[in-house]
Amino acid sequence: MKAFIARNLYGLVVAGSVSAFALARAWGLSLEGVVLAASVATLLVAALLERVMPFDAAWNEPQGDTSTDAFSAAVLIGLVDPALKALMPVFALSLLRGLDAPWQVAALDAPFVLQVIAALLWIELAKYLSHRWHHRSPSLWWLHALHHGSRRLYWLNNFRFHPLNHAINSLASVLPLWLIGVPVDVLLAVAAITQPVVMLQHANIDLRSGVLNYVFSTNEVHRWHHSSEPSEANANFGSALVLWDQLFGTYRHRPGADRPRSVGLFGNGSGYPAARSYVGQLMSMFRPDCCRA
Numbered sequence: 001m002k003a004f005i006a007r008n009l010y011g012l013v014v015a016g017s018v019s020a021f022a023l024a025r026a027w028g029l030s031l032e033g034v035v036l037a038a039s040v041a042t043l044l045v046a047a048l049l050e051r052v053m054p055f056d057a058a059w060n061e062p063q064g065d066t067s068t069d070a071f072s073a074a075v076l077i078g079l080v081d082p083a084l085k086a087l088m089p090v091f092a093l094s095l096l097r098g099l100d101a102p103w104q105v106a107a108l109d110a111p112f113v114l115q116v117i118a119a120l121l122w123i124e125l126a127k128y129l130s131h132r133w134h135h136r137s138p139s140l141w142w143l144h145a146l147h148h149g150s151r152r153l154y155w156l157n158n159f160r161f162h163p164l165n166h167a168i169n170s171l172a173s174v175l176p177l178w179l180i181g182v183p184v185d186v187l188l189a190v191a192a193i194t195q196p197v198v199m200l201q202h203a204n205i206d207l208r209s210g211v212l213n214y215v216f217s218t219n220e221v222h223r224w225h226h227s228s229e230p231s232e233a234n235a236n237f238g239s240a241l242v243l244w245d246q247l248f249g250t251y252r253h254r255p256g257a258d259r260p261r262s263v264g265l266f267g268n269g270s271g272y273p274a275a276r277s278y279v280g281q282l283m284s285m286f287r288p289d290c291c292r293a
């Protein structure tokens with residue numbers, strides 16, 4: 001049973017989420033509700049399987065990081081995401097005001113599936129570029145270091161992002177689609193594909209996803225991105241897909257039992273106050289020594 005789960009979990013959660021979305025769309029049910037339910041269900045499965053088949057049993061033990069992860073999750077889910085969701089359409093409308101907006105593309109007459117594929121590729125590209133930029137720019141690295149500060153990988157790391165880091169990713173990827181008039185249903189379909197992948201990305205589960213490691217940014221692949229070795233961590237920037245990593249030469253995967261020696265901050269993270277509280281880490285961007293590492 002464990003071997004079956006290890007090989008097929010990614011396929012099952014993505015297929016389940018996409019099937020539920022398709023049925024909900026056909027039956028006129030809430031698409032947002034289905035995407036949310038699939039995300040929560042995947043997260044609960046991840047938290048459960050971490051106890052049953054952990055990749056590293058030591059990563060199941062708190063390391064003084066739980067409150068930071070919990071606060072970060074509460075802020076992202078309770079404040080930042082709702083604010084972005086409410087403000088993005090308003091922001092897009094204000095940018096378009098008085099404009100003819102000829103770019104509100106005729107291509108939106110394209111079949112739904114093609115629109116979803118195009119939106120998926122764009123969102124993944126924008127998040128990939130934003131992520132690489134957060135690794136290269138000292139100022140942005142200071143924001144992104146919160147995510148890399150964890151010394152272990154587990155389900156709650158999914159939400160360990162500086163609010164500004166999260167907002168930049170969202171604005172770079174989704175706002176342009178609002179500006180060209182991409183329907184909300186298309187964006188929700190992309191989320192139905194990507195959210196289950198993202199919910200498993202940091203999971204401390206011993207998965208062997210095989211060929212899907214070359215499609216999705218699985219926990220096996222993403223583990224390298226959290227290595228404390230810079231040469232290993234500056235790879236696998238993809239959010240849900242590894243397509244852009246493969247095209248731009250930043251893909252790293254070693255099939256089998258290979259793993260980073262340790263995870264956590266690396267290289268230019270020295271000087272970042274990772275041991276501070278969540279609020280202390282957020283406020284460190286206002287310190288005089290910020291961003292010089």
Ligand SMILES: [Zn+2]
Pocket residue numbers: 131135144147148225
């Ligand atoms: Zn990163």
